[in-house]
Structures are given as structure tokens and as C-alpha cells.
Amino acid sequence: MAFAPEHHGLTEADFARLKSMTETRLADLVPDKGSPARAARHALLSPAKRLRAIMTMLAARQCGGLEEDALDAACAVEMVHTASLIFDDLPAMDDAALRRGVPSTHVAFGEDVAILAGIGLMNGAFGVIARDGQLSNGQKTRLVDILSASIGWAGLVNGQALDLEQEMSQPMSAGARKASTLDEMHHCKTGALFVAAVLSGAECAGADGLTADHLCAYAGSVGLAYQAFDDVLDQVVDDAGAGKSTSRDAGKLTSVTLHGLDRARTMAEQHIEEAIAHARRAGRGDAPLADLAIFISHKFDEKFARTAAE
Amino acid sequence: MAFAPEHHGLTEADFARLKSMTETRLADLVPDKGSPARAARHALLSPAKRLRAIMTMLAARQCGGLEEDALDAACAVEMVHTASLIFDDLPAMDDAALRRGVPSTHVAFGEDVAILAGIGLMNGAFGVIARDGQLSNGQKTRLVDILSASIGWAGLVNGQALDLEQEMSQPMSAGARKASTLDEMHHCKTGALFVAAVLSGAECAGADGLTADHLCAYAGSVGLAYQAFDDVLDQVVDDAGAGKSTSRDAGKLTSVTLHGLDRARTMAEQHIEEAIAHARRAGRGDAPLADLAIFISHKFDEKFARTAAE
Numbered sequence: 001m002a003f004a005p006e007h008h009g010l011t012e013a014d015f016a017r018l019k020s021m022t023e024t025r026l027a028d029l030v031p032d033k034g035s036p037a038r039a040a041r042h043a044l045l046s047p048a049k050r051l052r053a054i055m056t057m058l059a060a061r062q063c064g065g066l067e068e069d070a071l072d073a074a075c076a077v078e079m080v081h082t083a084s085l086i087f088d089d090l091p092a093m094d095d096a097a098l099r100r101g102v103p104s105t106h107v108a109f110g111e112d113v114a115i116l117a118g119i120g121l122m123n124g125a126f127g128v129i130a131r132d133g134q135l136s137n138g139q140k141t142r143l144v145d146i147l148s149a150s151i152g153w154a155g156l157v158n159g160q161a162l163d164l165e166q167e168m169s170q171p172m173s174a175g176a177r178k179a180s181t182l183d184e185m186h187h188c189k190t191g192a193l194f195v196a197a198v199l200s201g202a203e204c205a206g207a208d209g210l211t212a213d214h215l216c217a218y219a220g221s222v223g224l225a226y227q228a229f230d231d232v233l234d235q236v237v238d239d240a241g242a243g244k245s246t247s248r249d250a251g252k253l254t255s256v257t258l259h260g261l262d263r264a265r266t267m268a269e270q271h272i273e274e275a276i277a278h279a280r281r282a283g284r285g286d287a288p289l290a291d292l293a294i295f296i297s298h299k300f301d302e303k304f305a306r307t308a309a310e
Numbered sequence: 311m312a313f314a315p316e317h318h319g320l321t322e323a324d325f326a327r328l329k330s331m332t333e334t335r336l337a338d339l340v341p342d343k344g345s346p347a348r349a350a351r352h353a354l355l356s357p358a359k360r361l362r363a364i365m366t367m368l369a370a371r372q373c374g375g376l377e378e379d380a381l382d383a384a385c386a387v388e389m390v391h392t393a394s395l396i397f398d399d400l401p402a403m404d405d406a407a408l409r410r411g412v413p414s415t416h417v418a419f420g421e422d423v424a425i426l427a428g429i430g431l432m433n434g435a436f437g438v439i440a441r442d443g444q445l446s447n448g449q450k451t452r453l454v455d456i457l458s459a460s461i462g463w464a465g466l467v468n469g470q471a472l473d474l475e476q477e478m479s480q481p482m483s484a485g486a487r488k489a490s491t492l493d494e495m496h497h498c499k500t501g502a503l504f505v506a507a508v509l510s511g512a513e514c515a516g517a518d519g520l521t522a523d524h525l526c527a528y529a530g531s532v533g534l535a536y537q538a539f540d541d542v543l544d545q546v547v548d549d550a551g552a553g554k555s556t557s558r559d560a561g562k563l564t565s566v567t568l569h570g571l572d573r574a575r576t577m578a579e580q581h582i583e584e585a586i587a588h589a590r591r592a593g594r595g596d597a598p599l600a601d602l603a604i605f606i607s608h609k610f611d612e613k614f615a616r617t618a619a620e
Contacts, residue, residue, distance in 0.1 A: 092421035111402035120467045127458030137447035148437030157430045
């Protein structure tokens with residue numbers, strides 16, 4: 001089922017425009033000099049959905065701000081996301097050879113240069129915020145805090161550590177404990193950066209605290225849905241179709257290994273419904289973030305149907 | 311030769327006090343929960359000189375500010391330094407098993423957790439700045455910019471890339487080109503973070519641009535001296551004495567392999583003299599950073615004499 005623009009405020013063209021804005025700006029933000037920067041560009045500018053950047057700009061719009069004013073903050077979030085993919089794919093982590101349909105960064109540039117590229121991107125994200133020409137110093141300080149919290153000991157870093165640890169955990173762990181671990185892992189691996197995306201967009205638009213709370217809840221729900229969709233697709237799509245290495249999920253704790261394929265899919269759809277409800281409580285007027293949640297769900301349906309038909 | 315306190319404004323006790331302040335605060339800034347944070351504490355709280363933190367606080371003092379007001383900025387610099395050591399020691403980089411007299415982080419915690427610890431520390435440094443209770447948002451924004459520039463594509467990341475590349479470079483490269491590459495590599499690997507240290511201290515004290523320029527020149531000179539001293543010691547000190555793995559320098563481009571031991575040592579002393587001159591032009595009244603340069607030189611002399619006597 002294609003995303004039906006006539007039913008929503010946002011069209012496919014809107015998403016394409018925001019994606020294009022992001023990619024043009026990203027290409028300006030990372031230099032083309034030195035092997036770490038070239039490796040970073042390889043990872044950063046490969047075909048990608050730019051979901052987190054789009055979410056940042058739509059959050060700004062939903063809070064009454066301009067998408068453009070949140071562009072650099074959106075790019076910072078996207079740079080952090082790409083850095084996390086470079087690190088996750090390393091031989092010492094998930095050892096994935098393929099990412100975004102191209103060889104992963106350590107395969108293309110060597111492990112040493114890939115690590116430097118990841119450091120450069122993650123660090124560079126903070127520099128992009130500090131040098132943003134649109135925002136006040138107060139906004140920049142809060143954006144740095146938001147981004148740092150999403151990466152840190154209770155964010156992406158913790159998510160990847162939990163992911164690595166659960167591979168070695170006892171298969172006899174109780175189901176409830178596993179479900180709670182899975183939710184925490186999914187929240188840290190994906191939800192934390194979605195939270196950073198919406199809070200950054202809200203900050204760029206000068207949103208109030210209550211709106212930010214609704215947006216946080218939205219991002220958390222989208223994060224859980226997204227990881228469950230991802231687990232479902234990893235189960236059914238082969239390496240070529242997904243554009244990344246998928247076989248590593250075998251034997252891991254995922255939504256599918258814990259709940260089964262059908263239940264995982266149903267739970268993901270429920271999280272999307274929750275996300276839509278949260279989005280409609282935040283900001284004023286139309287709720288482009290609700291449309292984004294619907295868009296994510298439709299894109300998954302399309303991909304699932306395409307794969308099932310193969 | 312011991313550092314002679316009677317000739318200088320700063321005593322050994324001053325350095326010990328600043329080191330202790332730094333270590334107490336660092337222990338508060340990184341949690342004790344989760345394997346990446348525990349690995350980070352292993353690396354961060356092992357015995358170390360805290361030179362960059364002390365330099366940050368002395369820069370603040372030299373610019374008329376309080377050491378205490380630059381403490382968190384100093385800790386941020388120290389966290390970045392420790393992160394860079396974790397990354398540099400990885401098997402894909404210098405593959406060093408020993409650091410600060412203890413097993414390097416990937417040896418003690420595994421490569422995956424070590425990488426997460428490095429990310430957590432580098433990222434955490436920006437969070438520490440954003441949450442600093444003493445500074446204005448303008449100061450915080452400039453500190454983030456300073457720190458990000460010192461790490462990035464023209465800083466530590468570039469220094470490590472040059473270091474990795476020169477291992478593979480042609481042995482027939484002309485001497486002058488090698489010397490220029492060595493200086494750039496040394497500046498990026500060490501000088502860049504020294505520059506971040508003094509500029510951060512200056513920013514915390516609200517120093518003017520001219521003072522900052524003198525401090526940059528100072529930090530550059532100390533950086534070149536420090537790397538040359540380090541190359542000299544690596545040549546003569548065995549693994550146990552240096553507290554880190556040293557044999558990796560064999561066949562590398564270093565001050566010693568390029569200039570010979572005696573000339574490298576003389577050049578290091580000249581850089582210290584330059585640093586002292588730059589320090590005396592910056593700020594008002596006494597020049598604690600000049601004392602710090604003398605202190606560094608004396609500590610090297612002590613270590614060199616001790617090693618030669620063994």
C-alpha cells in the first residue's frame with residue numbers, strides 16, 4: 001500500500017524535499033580532505049531515509065517554527081546516527097559488511113579509518129550546533145545537552161552495550177525480564193535519538209515544556225515501533241533487499257524471537273497508534289509528526305508486501 | 311633534577327592540588343553503572359598526570375579567573391584525552407596492551423566495550439560543558455566549538471590518521487617533507503588538545519582575543535616539546551618504566567628517528583623556551599603557564615635521568 005497523500009497534511013513530495021535539504025546540507029558540513037573525512041562522507045552520503053533529520057524539522061514545524069531553522073540541528077542528529085551505524089558495524093560489534101546498500105565503512109576504508117570517521121562525525125555534530133547561525137547560545141547549549149544525553153551512558157552507548165550483553169545472556173531468563181530488557185534496549189538504540197530529534201526541533205522553535213513532554217512520548221513510541229518493524233523485516237528480507245547485513249539477528253533477543261512475527265507486527269502498529277495520539281496532543285494546528293508516524297508505518301507495509309511477494 | 315619551587319610561582323603542591331581537584335571531579339562526572347561507564351572509569355581514573363586539566367585551570371588563573379570556575383571545562387578536556395587514548399590503543403590502531411601502568415581498556419573490558427567507553431567519554435565531555443553551573447550560555451557555546459575543533463577533522467582525528475598513514479609511507483620521502491608531516495602530526499595529536507585546554511581556560515576567565523592568541527602559540531610550542539620528549543622517552547624507557555607499550559614506535563616517523571636522540575631533545579628544550587616566552591606575553595602578572603612549561607621540562611629530565619641510570 002502506497003502512502004496516500006490525499007489523506008494527510010504531508011505528501012511524499014514534502015518528505016522528498018526535507019530529505020533533499022538534509023542531504024545537500026550534510027554534504028557541506030563534512031570536508032572532503034583526509035581519509036577519516038572521506039570515509040565519513042561515504043557513510044553519511046550513502047542512500048538513506050533521513051528519518052531523524054526529517055523528524056527534527058517536522059518537530060520544529062509542529063511547534064510553530066520554520067523547518068529551515070532546524071536544518072543544522074537535524075543534520076547534527078543525522079551525523080550522530082551515521083556515526084552510530086559505523087561503530088555498530090565494526091568487527092568487534094555486529095561485524096556487518098553491508099550498510100545502506102554499500103560496503104560498510106570499515107570494509108571500504110579499513111577499521112582504523114572507520115573508527116576515526118565515526119569519532120569525527122559524532123564530534124562534528126556538536127561543532128555544527130555550536131556554529132549554527134540561526135540559534136541563540138541558550139538554544140545551542142540545550143541542543144548540546146539533548147544530543148549528549150541521547151548518545152551517552154543512558155542512550156545509544158547503553159543500547160549497544162545491552163545489545164552486546166544480551167547475546168551472551170542466559171536463554172533461561174524469564175519472559176517478562178526479557179521483554180523489559182528488549183524495551184530498554186530498543187529505547188536506547190533507537191528511541192533515544194528519536195527523542196533527541198523531536199526535542200531538538202522543539203528547541204529550535206522555542207516550544208514549551210508540556211509540548212516537549214508530548215513529543216518525547218511520541219518519539220519513544222515511534223522508536224519502539226521502528227525497532228519492531230526492523231526486527232520483522234530482518235527476519236524476512238535477505239541481505240540484498242534490506243541493504244544491510246541481517247543474518248546477525250539469528251539467536252538474538254528481538255521482537256520477533258521474543259513475541260513471534262505476527263505479534264511483533266501487531267505491537268509495532270499499536271506503538272504507531274500511540275505515537276499518532278501523542279503527536280496530536282503536541283503543538284498547534286496540524287500534526288505533521290502524526291503524518292510521519294503514518295508514513296513510517298506505510299513504508300514498512302510496502303517493504304513487507306514487496307518482500308513477501310518475492 | 312627536581313622541580314625547584316623556590317624559583318617559580320608554582321610549587322609541586324600546587325600541581326598536586328590541581329591534580330587532586332581534577333580527579334575528585336572526574337570520579338563524579340562518569341557514572342558507575344553499565345559496562346561502558348565502568349570501562350571508562352578504568353581508563354579515566356588510572357594514575358595520570360592530568361596535564362591538560364591543570365593547563366586549563368592555570369590558563370584561567372593566568373587570565374585573571376578562578377581555577378575552580380574552569381574545573382568542569384578542565385575535566386571535559388581530560389575526558390576527551392582519555393577517550394583518545396582508548397581509541398589509539400585499540401588493536402586496529404596502535405594495538406597497545408598497557409596504558410597508564412594498567413591493562414589498556416580493550417584488554418581489560420573487550421574491544422566492543424572499550425569503543426563504547428571511548429564514545430561515552432568523548433560525548434560526555436560535551437554534556438559536562440552544557441551542564442556546567444558556572445558559565446554563561448555564550449561561554450558554553452564557545453567551549454563546545456573549541457573542543458569540537460580540537461577533536462575533529464583538523465585535530466586529534468587528523469593526527470591519528472596521519473600517524474597511521476606515515477607507517478605506510480615511502481621511506482624515500484624527502485627530509486623536509488617528513489619534518490613538516492611530523493610537525494603537523496604532532497600538532498594534531500597533542501598540540502590541538504593543548505590549544506583547546508588553554509583556550510577553554512581563557513574562555514572561562516573571559517580573556518580577550520590577543521591573550522588567546524599568545525596562549526595558542528604557547529600550547530602549540532608545548533605540544534611540539536611534549537611529543538618530542540615522548541619520542542625520546544619511548545626510545546629509552548622499557549614498557550614497565552613508561553607504563554605503556556612503546557615498541558610500536560620502531561620504524562615509525564618520530565622526532566628521534568628523524569633527527570636523532572640528542573637533536574630531538576635539544577629541539578624539545580627550544581620549544582619549551584618558546585612556550586615560556588609566549589606565556590609571559592599572555593595575561594597579567596605572574597605566568598603560571600610558564601611555570602607549567604618548566605615543570606614539564608623538569609619532569610622529563612627527571613624521568614630521563616632515572617632511566618639512563620637503570
